[in-house]
Amino acid sequence: MSTRIAFLKGHGTENDFVIVPDPENALDLTPAAVAALCDRRAGIGGDGVLHVVRSAAHPEARDMAGEAEWFMDYRNGDGSVAEMCGNGVRVFARYLQHAGHVGAGDLTIATRGGVKRVHIAKTSEDGSGEGDVTVGMGRARLPEGEVTVSVGDRGWPARNVNMGNPHAVAFVDDLAHAGDLYTAPPVGPEGAYPDGVNVEFVVDRAPGHVAMRVHERGSGETRSCGTGACAVAVAAARRDDADPAVTGTPATYVVDVPGGRLVITERPDGEIEMTGPAVIVAEGEIDGEWLEKAAR
Secondary structure, three states: OOOEEEEEEEEEOOEEEEEEEOOOOOOOOOHHHHHHHHOOOOOOOOOEEEEEEEHHHOOOOHHHOOOOOEEEEEEEOOOOEOOOOHHHHHHHHHHHHHOOOOOOEEEEEEEOOEEEEEEEOOOOOOOOOOOOEEEEEEEOEOOOOOEEEEEOOEEEEEEEEEOOOEEEEEEOOOHHHHOOOOOOOOEEOOOOOOOOOEEEEEEEEEOOEEEEEEEEOOOEEEOOOHHHHHHHHHHHHHHOOOOHHHHOOOEEEEEEEOOEEEEEEEOOOOEEEEEEOOEEEEEEEEEHHHHHHHOO
16 A cells, blocks of 8 residues: 555645645655645646645754744745745644634744744634735835846846845836746846846836736746745835835835735844735645655
């Protein structure tokens, strides 16, 4: 009989993930195995994998175990390792609640981008179900140097924003200008992002309200990107002369993504909070023999 490995499927504003609970870090999730799990035709399908491990059991998270019991070992859909995933943190928190490890309220989650503080609301705004999840995303860094993004014969200046992972944010007149986003849009100058970059294309909807499309490195276009939405809000605040560190007033932006809506607030101290839904949609078992073959 083949080994059965538990999994769940969840999404945050339709940025979807295969969730693999592995508290003691016993599974060897190779890049090939992760890519196979995320394959939408031959696997389960997802933009990435949320490998759920106790911090004390993972070499990259042991020094965070005193602050956060659980480590989000996040992988992109192509199997590559990522520092952070904002939608992933919300879904990770929802899984911990679903599994009975935590209840509604405050908790901490270790990530490669540091320890993230999370709040799970008790109920949704209309009282019909589980409440939204708010994640403290830390502070943005704004590396110096101009960057540009291009699609075909069009090009735009972009804001370089780092949310623990790199982003290039370009404001455009029409989201269709982003093209198909199957492949990474060229970003210059060459070498600006040696490890790749997430690219956001943004249009205005109303004051304090924008919409975006995103190419996530390692995943292509996704229905949502939490760190990307934060980067967009930061870039919009600077463009709009609404930098909270200067005005002394929090800046809040509603960010529409293809999969839903996120609300991003940057405080005067630089801390950024992201609020949005997180849903567990299914759970089941992976055939261990299949995964072993896929991992080769």
